[in-house]
Amino acid sequence: MKWEDSKKGYENYLRLEKSLSQNSIAAYINDINKLVEFLEKNFKKIAPDKVKLSHLKSFVEWLNERGVSPRTQARTISGIKSFYKYLLIEGKINSDPTALLESPKIGRKLPDILTMEEIDSLIEAIDLEKAEGQRNKAMLETLYSCGLRVSELVNLKLTNLFFDQGFVKIEGKADKERLVPVSNRAIEEINKYLKGYRKTLKISKESENVLFLNRRGRKLSRVMIFTIIKNLADKIGLEKKISPHTFRHSFATHLINGGADLRAVQEMLGHESILTTEIYTHLDRDYLRSTIHQFHPRS
Structure with a gap:
């Protein structure tokens, strides 16, 4: 069994x-x-069906030594x-060497968020004198109004707008x-962009x-949105x-x-599991801080 053939079949499966x-x-x-890079360096030409749990444990140790974060290791x-x-489903192997492979324990990281004032500042920093200014304003209003992933934003179609x-x-x-x-504001900014x-x-x-x-009249790349x-964050000095x-x-x-x-909120975000959405139930940190300062006897 060859790695390239296995990867090609796996890609088609996905x-x-x-x-x-x-x-x-x-x-x-x-x-x-x-994994292939690691195996080639340390175990010569080992085929996918010859990989054992011991090889995989060594691979995880190798990731650790390279300073890969627990979250990236787990992924x-x-x-x-x-x-x-x-490979098991396709009958290419008889047993799964990853069955007993453990992932590092990771905590649930709370996502960074922007305040309404910060969002307003970013949008106000857009130079509307530039040709693409109104487009950028419409994009940011849409990102925030609809809670889109960047891939969903760049692939948004005209025929999917039901204003x-x-x-x-x-x-x-x-x-x-x-x-x-x-939102009405996002609709307004999109219409200005469409007409201009x-x-x-x-x-x-x-x-x-x-x-x-x-x-150039082509779809924007994800990198361009980033x-x-x-650039807007740098412009307003957002840390x-x-x-x-x-x-x-x-x-x-x-x-x-x-x-x-x-x-x-789960429905609007398109989360398959509500557990993914629950991470957003954390309270606003400023509210927590002010509550502690107000009521804690040591404050």
């Missing part, structure tokens, strides 16, 4: 049977590549377990669709139905390390702190 996005597939294949081990589960009903249709992970309410900057572009045929476009947000996902975290936290039903 695409066709699991219906994963290309980004998710790339992450899983990268996990396998890390990598999860990818390798998925690969060997595939008369106050909704947008989102194509999420594994091609699962959901309807998400959109977008009309000036020479749009490529494959991007005609894509909402947010670059200056860059836009980073928090933020990304497009920070707007999603802020959307969920602000809703729940405002009294929104957890199930409703």
Whole structure:
């Protein structure tokens, strides 16, 4: 059994049977590549079906020595377990060497969030004199209004905008669709972008139905969204390390702190399990701090 053949079959399995996005597939294949890199350095040419638990334990130790965080280790081990589960299903191996492989214990990390004032400051820092300014404003309002993943934002389609009903249709992970309410402010900024900057572009045929476009009339890359947000954070001197996902975290936290039903937030975020949504039930840290200062006898 060869690694390249096994990886190719696994990739097809993830695409066709699991219906994963290309980004998710790339992450899983990268996990396998890390294992292959380690095995080639330490155990010569060992085939996928010859890997044993002892090899995998050595691999985890190797990740530790390289300073890989427990969270990243856990995600990598999860990818390798998925690969060997595939080999077992396909009958390419008789026993799963990952069955007794343990992942490092990790705590649930609370996501960083932005305050309403910080979100307003970021959006106000957008230079509307620049051609793409209105597009950027519309994108950030949409990110925060709908709690989208960055991949969902760049793939948002014109035919999935239902502004008369106050909704947008989102194509999420594994091609699962959901309807998400959109704010009047986001609708207003999107319409300004559609009537202005977008009309000036020479749009490529494959991007005609894509909402947010670059200056070449093509779909924006995920990296471009990160860059836009980073530059705005630098412009206002924001010390928090933020990304497009920070707007999603802020959307969920602000809703729940405002009294929104957890199930409703789960539906809007497109979480398969409500356990994933529950991380947003943490109280606002400023509120906690002020409560302690006000009521704790040692304060």
